[in-house]
Amino acid sequence: GAVVSQHPSWVICKSGTSVKIECRSLDFQATTMFWYRQFPKQSLMLMATSNEGSKATYEQGVEKDKFLINHASLTLSTLTVTSAHPEDSSFYICSARDVEGWSPLHFGNGTRLTVT
Protein backbone atom coordinates (compact mmCIF):
# COMPACT_ATOMS: atom_id res chain seq x y z
CA GLY A 1 0.00 0.00 0.00
CA ALA A 2 0.86 3.65 -0.20
CA VAL A 3 3.56 4.75 2.19
CA VAL A 4 4.50 8.13 3.55
CA SER A 5 8.00 8.38 4.92
CA GLN A 6 8.80 11.00 7.51
CA HIS A 7 12.34 11.85 8.57
CA PRO A 8 13.78 12.11 11.10
CA SER A 9 11.70 10.08 13.52
CA TRP A 10 13.13 12.06 16.41
CA VAL A 11 15.41 15.03 16.84
CA ILE A 12 16.87 16.99 19.73
CA CYS A 13 18.08 20.52 19.13
CA LYS A 14 19.15 23.55 21.09
CA SER A 15 17.08 26.68 21.47
CA GLY A 16 17.59 29.12 18.65
CA THR A 17 18.49 26.55 16.02
CA SER A 18 16.33 25.45 13.10
CA VAL A 19 15.13 21.94 12.37
CA LYS A 20 13.90 20.53 9.07
CA ILE A 21 11.45 17.63 8.88
CA GLU A 22 10.86 15.82 5.58
CA CYS A 23 7.71 14.11 4.40
CA ARG A 24 7.90 11.91 1.31
CA SER A 25 5.25 9.96 -0.54
CA LEU A 26 7.10 6.85 -1.64
CA ASP A 27 4.87 5.25 -4.27
CA PHE A 28 2.35 7.91 -5.20
CA GLN A 29 2.18 11.58 -6.09
CA ALA A 30 0.60 14.06 -3.74
CA THR A 31 -0.27 17.61 -4.76
CA THR A 32 -1.36 18.25 -1.20
CA MET A 33 0.24 17.27 2.07
CA PHE A 34 -0.84 18.17 5.56
CA TRP A 35 1.21 18.92 8.66
CA TYR A 36 -0.17 18.15 12.10
CA ARG A 37 1.11 18.75 15.59
CA GLN A 38 0.24 16.58 18.55
CA PHE A 39 0.75 17.50 22.19
CA PRO A 40 0.85 14.76 24.82
CA LYS A 41 -2.57 13.22 25.41
CA GLN A 42 -4.14 15.67 22.98
CA SER A 43 -5.51 15.38 19.49
CA LEU A 44 -3.70 16.08 16.26
CA MET A 45 -3.99 19.75 15.36
CA LEU A 46 -3.76 20.71 11.70
CA MET A 47 -1.02 23.29 11.28
CA ALA A 48 -0.96 23.86 7.55
CA THR A 49 -1.80 22.49 4.16
CA SER A 50 1.17 22.15 1.86
CA ASN A 51 0.45 22.69 -1.84
CA GLU A 52 2.90 21.61 -4.51
CA GLY A 53 4.28 24.57 -6.38
CA SER A 54 2.49 27.21 -4.35
CA LYS A 55 2.40 28.72 -0.89
CA ALA A 56 1.20 26.71 2.04
CA THR A 57 -2.10 27.49 3.71
CA TYR A 58 -1.74 27.96 7.45
CA GLU A 59 -4.39 27.41 10.08
CA GLN A 60 -5.37 30.25 12.34
CA GLY A 61 -2.86 30.82 15.09
CA VAL A 62 0.05 29.10 13.35
CA GLU A 63 3.02 31.39 12.72
CA LYS A 64 4.03 31.29 9.08
CA ASP A 65 7.53 32.61 9.75
CA LYS A 66 8.02 30.11 12.53
CA PHE A 67 6.96 27.01 10.64
CA LEU A 68 8.24 27.23 7.08
CA ILE A 69 6.72 24.79 4.65
CA ASN A 70 8.07 23.97 1.22
CA HIS A 71 6.44 21.57 -1.24
CA ALA A 72 8.81 21.62 -4.17
CA SER A 73 7.79 18.35 -5.82
CA LEU A 74 4.86 15.96 -5.97
CA THR A 75 6.57 13.61 -3.53
CA LEU A 76 8.25 15.86 -0.99
CA SER A 77 7.15 18.45 1.54
CA THR A 78 9.37 19.89 4.26
CA LEU A 79 8.55 21.62 7.51
CA THR A 80 11.26 23.80 9.03
CA VAL A 81 10.89 24.92 12.62
CA THR A 82 12.90 28.13 12.77
CA SER A 83 14.58 29.55 15.86
CA ALA A 84 13.20 26.68 17.91
CA HIS A 85 12.14 27.18 21.52
CA PRO A 86 11.31 24.59 24.18
CA GLU A 87 7.58 25.25 23.67
CA ASP A 88 8.00 23.99 20.10
CA SER A 89 8.76 20.55 21.49
CA SER A 90 6.04 18.29 20.19
CA PHE A 91 5.16 15.42 17.88
CA TYR A 92 4.82 16.49 14.25
CA ILE A 93 2.97 14.29 11.75
CA CYS A 94 2.53 14.68 8.02
CA SER A 95 -0.05 13.13 5.77
CA ALA A 96 -0.63 12.94 2.04
CA ARG A 97 -3.21 11.74 -0.42
CA ASP A 98 -2.76 10.26 -3.85
CA VAL A 99 -3.71 12.70 -6.59
CA GLU A 100 -5.51 9.99 -8.55
CA GLY A 101 -8.99 9.12 -7.49
CA TRP A 102 -10.35 9.01 -3.99
CA SER A 103 -8.07 7.46 -1.46
CA PRO A 104 -7.65 7.89 2.26
CA LEU A 105 -4.99 10.09 3.72
CA HIS A 106 -1.73 8.27 4.36
CA PHE A 107 0.20 9.30 7.43
CA GLY A 108 3.87 9.35 8.24
CA ASN A 109 5.14 7.86 11.49
CA GLY A 110 5.74 11.29 12.97
CA THR A 111 8.74 13.21 14.25
CA ARG A 112 9.38 13.78 17.95
CA LEU A 113 11.04 17.18 18.36
CA THR A 114 12.68 18.09 21.65
CA VAL A 115 14.13 21.56 22.06
CA THR A 116 16.51 22.00 24.96
Add this chain to the structure above:
Amino acid sequence: GDSVTQMEGPVTLSEEAFLTINCTYTATGYPSLFWYVQYPGEGLQLLLKATKADDKGSNKGFEATYRKETTSFHLEKGSVQVSDSAVYFCALSVIQGAQKLVFGQGTRLTINP
Protein backbone atom coordinates in the same frame (compact mmCIF):
# COMPACT_ATOMS: atom_id res chain seq x y z
CA GLY B 1 -15.99 25.42 14.97
CA ASP B 2 -15.80 21.77 14.07
CA SER B 3 -14.70 19.45 16.84
CA VAL B 4 -14.54 15.80 17.87
CA THR B 5 -14.76 14.45 21.40
CA GLN B 6 -13.68 10.93 22.29
CA MET B 7 -14.04 9.02 25.50
CA GLU B 8 -11.00 9.43 27.65
CA GLY B 9 -8.57 6.61 27.93
CA PRO B 10 -6.69 4.61 28.55
CA VAL B 11 -9.00 1.66 28.12
CA THR B 12 -7.86 -1.76 29.28
CA LEU B 13 -9.79 -4.90 28.44
CA SER B 14 -9.29 -8.62 28.49
CA GLU B 15 -9.10 -10.59 25.28
CA GLU B 16 -12.51 -11.44 23.76
CA ALA B 17 -14.22 -8.60 25.64
CA PHE B 18 -16.68 -6.26 23.94
CA LEU B 19 -15.28 -2.87 23.01
CA THR B 20 -16.98 0.50 22.71
CA ILE B 21 -15.11 3.76 22.23
CA ASN B 22 -17.46 6.71 22.21
CA CYS B 23 -17.10 9.56 19.75
CA THR B 24 -19.31 12.62 19.32
CA TYR B 25 -18.85 15.55 17.02
CA THR B 26 -19.96 19.07 16.24
CA ALA B 27 -19.75 20.33 12.70
CA THR B 28 -21.17 22.81 10.27
CA GLY B 29 -22.44 21.20 7.12
CA TYR B 30 -22.44 17.46 6.59
CA PRO B 31 -19.21 15.83 7.69
CA SER B 32 -17.68 12.55 6.73
CA LEU B 33 -16.58 10.54 9.76
CA PHE B 34 -13.55 8.35 10.24
CA TRP B 35 -11.78 6.13 12.69
CA TYR B 36 -8.00 5.94 12.43
CA VAL B 37 -5.76 3.54 14.32
CA GLN B 38 -2.14 4.01 15.31
CA TYR B 39 -0.26 0.84 16.25
CA PRO B 40 2.90 1.20 18.34
CA GLY B 41 5.71 2.73 16.33
CA GLU B 42 3.61 3.23 13.22
CA GLY B 43 1.71 6.00 11.49
CA LEU B 44 -2.04 6.46 11.49
CA GLN B 45 -4.05 4.10 9.32
CA LEU B 46 -7.62 4.49 8.22
CA LEU B 47 -9.73 1.86 9.99
CA LEU B 48 -13.19 2.70 8.67
CA LYS B 49 -15.32 5.56 7.45
CA ALA B 50 -18.88 6.70 6.85
CA THR B 51 -19.88 9.54 4.59
CA LYS B 52 -23.57 10.07 5.34
CA ALA B 53 -26.15 9.56 8.05
CA ASP B 54 -26.99 5.95 8.93
CA ASP B 55 -23.99 4.62 7.03
CA LYS B 56 -22.10 1.87 8.82
CA GLY B 57 -18.37 1.59 8.35
CA SER B 58 -16.71 -1.73 9.11
CA ASN B 59 -13.28 -3.28 8.91
CA LYS B 60 -11.35 -5.98 10.77
CA GLY B 61 -14.36 -6.72 12.98
CA PHE B 62 -14.75 -3.07 13.99
CA GLU B 63 -17.96 -1.19 13.24
CA ALA B 64 -19.24 2.36 13.62
CA THR B 65 -22.56 3.85 12.57
CA TYR B 66 -23.01 7.49 11.58
CA ARG B 67 -25.77 8.77 13.87
CA LYS B 68 -26.80 12.24 12.84
CA GLU B 69 -29.53 12.54 15.47
CA THR B 70 -27.04 12.01 18.28
CA THR B 71 -24.01 13.38 16.39
CA SER B 72 -22.12 10.24 17.26
CA PHE B 73 -19.85 7.68 15.60
CA HIS B 74 -19.06 5.15 18.32
CA LEU B 75 -16.52 2.43 17.54
CA GLU B 76 -17.44 -1.14 18.51
CA LYS B 77 -15.97 -4.61 18.28
CA GLY B 78 -17.55 -7.74 19.59
CA SER B 79 -14.42 -9.63 20.61
CA VAL B 80 -11.12 -7.84 20.90
CA GLN B 81 -7.70 -9.39 20.48
CA VAL B 82 -4.30 -8.52 21.90
CA SER B 83 -3.32 -7.31 18.43
CA ASP B 84 -6.00 -4.60 18.66
CA SER B 85 -3.91 -2.75 21.23
CA ALA B 86 -3.31 0.70 19.74
CA VAL B 87 -4.41 4.30 19.88
CA TYR B 88 -7.73 5.02 18.14
CA PHE B 89 -8.62 8.42 16.72
CA CYS B 90 -12.06 9.57 15.68
CA ALA B 91 -12.04 12.27 13.02
CA LEU B 92 -14.30 14.28 10.77
CA SER B 93 -13.95 16.09 7.50
CA VAL B 94 -16.36 18.59 6.04
CA ILE B 95 -14.50 18.93 2.80
CA GLN B 96 -15.23 16.39 0.09
CA GLY B 97 -12.50 13.86 -0.39
CA ALA B 98 -11.33 13.59 3.19
CA GLN B 99 -8.87 16.41 2.90
CA LYS B 100 -8.69 18.42 6.10
CA LEU B 101 -9.36 16.28 9.11
CA VAL B 102 -10.34 17.32 12.63
CA PHE B 103 -9.26 14.70 15.16
CA GLY B 104 -10.41 13.68 18.58
CA GLN B 105 -7.78 13.36 21.28
CA GLY B 106 -7.27 9.66 20.77
CA THR B 107 -8.03 6.71 23.02
CA ARG B 108 -5.31 4.28 24.00
CA LEU B 109 -6.58 0.71 24.07
CA THR B 110 -4.70 -2.11 25.75
CA ILE B 111 -5.89 -5.70 25.48
CA ASN B 112 -4.54 -8.17 27.98
CA PRO B 113 -4.35 -11.89 27.17
